[in-house]
Amino acid sequence: MAVDQSPAALPPATDTYLAVLGEKAVAFERLVHSADPGTPVVTCGSWTLCDLGAHLGQVVPLRGSRVPSIAVDDFTRAVRTWGTTRPGRQRSPAGRDAGRITPVAPWPRGPQAASVDHTPEARMPPVLVTGAAGRVGAVGRTVVEGLRRRGLKVRALVRRDDDRAEALRATGAEVVVGDLTSSRDVAEALDGCGRVYFGMAVSEQYLPAAVTTAVAARAYGGLEAFVNMSQLTVSEMDLTSTSESHQQRQQWLVEQLLGWSGLPVVQVRPTVFLENPLFQVGFSSILRDDTIRLPFGQAKTSPIAAHDVAAAVEEILADPARHVGRVYELTGPRSESIAAMAAEISAALGRTVGYTNVPLEQWLDHDLRALGLPEHVFQHTSTMARLHAANRYDRQADGMEQIMGRPAAGVADYVRRNPELFTR
Ligand SMILES: NC(=O)c1ccc[n+]([C@@H]2O[C@H](COP(=O)([O-])OP(=O)(O)OC[C@H]3O[C@@H](n4cnc5c(N)ncnc54)[C@H](OP(=O)(O)O)[C@@H]3O)[C@@H](O)[C@H]2O)c1
Numbered sequence: 001m002a003v004d005q006s007p008a009a010l011p012p013a014t015d016t017y018l019a020v021l022g023e024k025a026v027a028f029e030r031l032v033h034s035a036d037p038g039t040p041v042v043t044c045g046s047w048t049l050c051d052l053g054a055h056l057g058q059v060v061p062l063r064g065s066r067v068p069s070i071a072v073d074d075f076t077r078a079v080r081t082w083g084t085t086r087p088g089r090q091r092s093p094a095g096r097d098a099g100r101i102t103p104v105a106p107w108p109r110g111p112q113a114a115s116v117d118h119t120p121e122a123r124m125p126p127v128l129v130t131g132a133a134g135r136v137g138a139v140g141r142t143v144v145e146g147l148r149r150r151g152l153k154v155r156a157l158v159r160r161d162d163d164r165a166e167a168l169r170a171t172g173a174e175v176v177v178g179d180l181t182s183s184r185d186v187a188e189a190l191d192g193c194g195r196v197y198f199g200m201a202v203s204e205q206y207l208p209a210a211v212t213t214a215v216a217a218r219a220y221g222g223l224e225a226f227v228n229m230s231q232l233t234v235s236e237m238d239l240t241s242t243s244e245s246h247q248q249r250q251q252w253l254v255e256q257l258l259g260w261s262g263l264p265v266v267q268v269r270p271t272v273f274l275e276n277p278l279f280q281v282g283f284s285s286i287l288r289d290d291t292i293r294l295p296f297g298q299a300k301t302s303p304i305a306a307h308d309v310a311a312a313v314e315e316i317l318a319d320p321a322r323h324v325g326r327v328y329e330l331t332g333p334r335s336e337s338i339a340a341m342a343a344e345i346s347a348a349l350g351r352t353v354g355y356t357n358v359p360l361e362q363w364l365d366h367d368l369r370a371l372g373l374p375e376h377v378f379q380h381t382s383t384m385a386r387l388h389a390a391n392r393y394d395r396q397a398d399g400m401e402q403i404m405g406r407p408a409a410g411v412a413d414y415v416r417r418n419p420e421l422f423t424r
Contacts, residue, residue, distance in 0.1 A: 040123070121151040125194035125222075127317050130180060130213070131201060131229075132156035132173075133164040137273045137306030139229060139313060140199045144173050146314035157189045180209035186216040194222065195317050199229035204376040207250040214254070214261050225320030226263045227313055230255055232271040232329055232395060233387065243390075245383035246376060266316050266323045270330040271395055274303045274414045277381050278388070281367050282338075286345070286422055291356045294338050295363035295385055300394040302335040305417075308400060308408040315403050329397035333407040341411050348412040349422055360389055 127147055134141035140156070141164070147154045154173040157180070158165045165175050178185030180200055190196065198213050200206055210228075217223055230251050233244055237252045244252075258265045272278060282294040309330055316323045336344075342355045358367065364382050373381060387393060400408045415422055 119151050122153060124152065125192055126153035126155040126174065127195045127197070128155045128157060128189055128193040129173075129197045129199075130157045130189075131199040132168055132175075133158040133160070133162070135201055136277070137275045137309065139306050139310045140197065141168065142307055142310035143197055143199075143314050143317065144168055145171055146310065147317060148172050150314075150318055152318065155189060155193060157185075181205050181212055183212050183216060186213050187220065190216055190220045190223075192222075195225040195227070195320055196223060197227045197229070197313055197317060199313075202247050202377050202380050204246075204374075206247060207253060210250070210254040211257060214258055214263065217263055218261055224264055225266060225317065225324055226258070227266045227268060227316050227320070227323075228254070228258055229313070230267050230269045232269045232331070232397070233392070234269055235327075235329060236392065243383075243387070245380040247380040248383070264320070264324040266320065266325075267327040268309070268313060268316070268330065269327065269399075270304050270309045271332070271397075272301065272303045272384060272388075272393060273309065274305045274332075274411065276303070276384070277368070277371055277373065277377075278384060279303060281371065283421060285356070286353055287424055290352065291354045292338055292342050292345070293356045293358050293363070293367060294388075295358045295360040296338050296388045297357055298337055298339075299388055299391040300335040300337050301341075301388055302331040302333075302393070302395055303411070304330055304332045304400075304408045305414050307417075312400060312403045323403070328399035328403060329395075330399040330408065331395055331397045333410045335394050335396050344411045345415055345422070348415040360385065 129140050129144050129147070132140040132144050144154050144156045148171040154171075156165075156168045156173045156175050157178050158168065158175060159177070159179060161175070161177050165177070168175050176185075176189050178189055180186060196213075196217060198210065200209055203209070214226075217226055231248065233248045234252045234255055237244055237248065255267060258267070278294070282292050285291050285293040312328065312330060316328075338355045338357075342353045346353045364385060368378065368382060368385070371378075384393075400406065
């Protein structure tokens with residue numbers, strides 16, 4: 001015999017019960033609305049408010065809040081429906097057990113619950129990674145990938161929604177499109193995050209973007225770490241030094257500002273990347289005639305691969321407490337001349353690569369100009385070439401060992417990872 005399961009057939013007491021539940025739902029919504037979405041739910045030991053929202057299925061995220069909202073009418077309807085159709089409980093057939101509710105299986109979770117991750121990492125607020133699309137070293141993109149592999153929630157800020165943004169989404173990161181010089185974009189991107197990696201391309205807009213991000217982070221007030229991508233040259237600069245590039249001056253100023261900000265800052269100062277245009281240009285002649293063309297004379301340098309810089313940033317972001325307030329200087333494993341580097345590359349490739357020491361101005365006008373870099377980037381990169389020639393990049397630091405417990409990989413490792421750059 002069929003059982004009438006329509007809401008009208010429910011006993012009158014149910015309406016009172018639903019009314020009370022409805023009131024509780026409103027009170028609960030008010031209570032959680034301003035709460036941290038990572039707050040554990042008391043009755044579901046391994047859940048946060050975010051997990052609860054995902055579980056409920058019909059939730060609608062409110063603008064400006066990560067906490068889900070559900071209309072009371074929807075809630076009442078959901079409870080009514082649940083009371084009659086929930087697969088885990090069924091009304092017994094009429095007869096001796098008529099009207100009794102018999103549990104037959106655990107209540108299955110809502111439609112989105114299968115994808116809810118209950119690990120402690122997933123309960124933490126997201127990490128905001130800026131400059132996440134990546135163009136030169138792509139530190140931000142590698143950091144996003146690494147943090148996602150660790151199960152951490154990541155919000156990746158990109159400037160445009162292109163295939164690089166799509167690739168970030170494929171890692172499970174939340175992608176937001178914004179301009180770091182826009183206070184509104186930065187404030188919205190920060191909302192709900194607990195840690196930030198601030199990295200941005202070498203750009204005329206670097207200073208306003210960095211200041212905007214720092215001011216927004218102060219106003220937000222919810223960060224436990226602000227990891228700033230700086231650069232090693234900053235450690236040799238002061239208020240009146242003039243030999244550095246406009247970009248380096250901006251990054252020095254930003255370090256000063258962050259120092260006063262009261263934010264939980266970690267400064268990461270890598271030396272030149274192996275992915276820098278200097279080496280991209282200098283190594284490109286290896287394919288042509290097995291020589292490195294650079295204007296560095298006998299000067300030494302200790303370039304570092306961007307993936308090592310990203311590994312250090314990822315490690316800091318994953319467990320920032322012991323790093324806050326520290327300044328880390330990152331270099332490759334050794335400082336060596338380009339002739340010595342050519343010998344390393346020769347060994348890795350199994351063929352002889354030499355070094356052609358090109359006069360500086362000729363190299364700038366002929367080799368570097370050919371890249372067509374924006375003027376600000378050209379001024380920065382050509383200044384780096386000048387500082388190299390003056391042996392200012394002969395640096396050795398132990399930041400990698402301090403953070404990672406290992407040195408950075410060297411040039412030979414870079415050759416093995418990027419065979420297309422060296423193999424004809
Ligand atoms: N390269 C080196 O040798 C070296 C050495 C030491 C330190 N550093 C520092 O490392 C940083 C660069 O790191 P990286 O190589 O990982 O960067 P990257 O690959 O060039 O990526 C930086 C990203 O910043 C984005 N961006 C630029 N302007 C933006 C804006 N206004 N709003 C939002 N996003 C913006 C770019 O987006 P689009 O791609 O869409 O334009 C780009 O994808 C610089 O601060 C540099 O000083 C570099």
